[in-house]
Amino acid sequence: MPKERVVLITGSSRGIGAATAIQLASQGVNICVNYRSEHEAAEQIVHRARQYGVNAIAVQADVSQEQEVMRLFATLDNELGPITGLVNNAGILMQQMPVLQMSAARINAVMQTNVTSCFLCCREAIRRMAYSQGGQGGSIVNVSSAASRTGAPFEYVDYAASKGAMDTLTRGLSLEVASEGVRVNGVRPGFIYTDMHASGGEPNRIERLKSAIPMQRGGTAEEVSEAICWLLSDQASYSTGSFIDLAGGR
16 A cells, blocks of 8 residues: 555545545545535535645545546546545435335436446546556445445335445455455445435434434444544455444444
């Protein structure tokens, strides 16, 4: 691994992505904050990161689109240098509803944003990290969800299915690149206090459901970021194809 660490976090203008960016910066890691539309929020994360003395940039790109992913990585190459870590965090969910009511447009949008983006970003990262491509190795962490195990019935089965696909990608890709110096792992957060719940139409969803969580509370973005940062680090050097569940025992 190069001494200078450079990590790209997709969808990192808020929530788990933002917490991960700040945590990495506090560890001396140079970061690229990717965002789709929240420019001001992304710049605020960059400003906070730079206070730790690291290089940090914000790059707008819709990572569900192939050409934008390629532009994002080219910008990172030019401004920060060789990538050593990737966090696939970008994702969406939509209004709560059963499968019976879901349109093809909704399903396709969720899959393209949550799954296609992950494939594309992994591909571009491996092109730069893999030994056979002239790289020096690296680490990828995919931010999945406990929903991949529960199925999220009557609410977000499409979202849960997209995260199940991400889990399969994590496992399969980890085997493809294990001998290439690239580790691929995943985290599966449960009920985490982020703005994403508002996208589903229920901002206080965790308060309604926390009694069903063994630990009787929701988690924080910072608790998830700690696990992500560990998996990215050399401390997790023998971990690949694995998952850390962060769901309070659920």
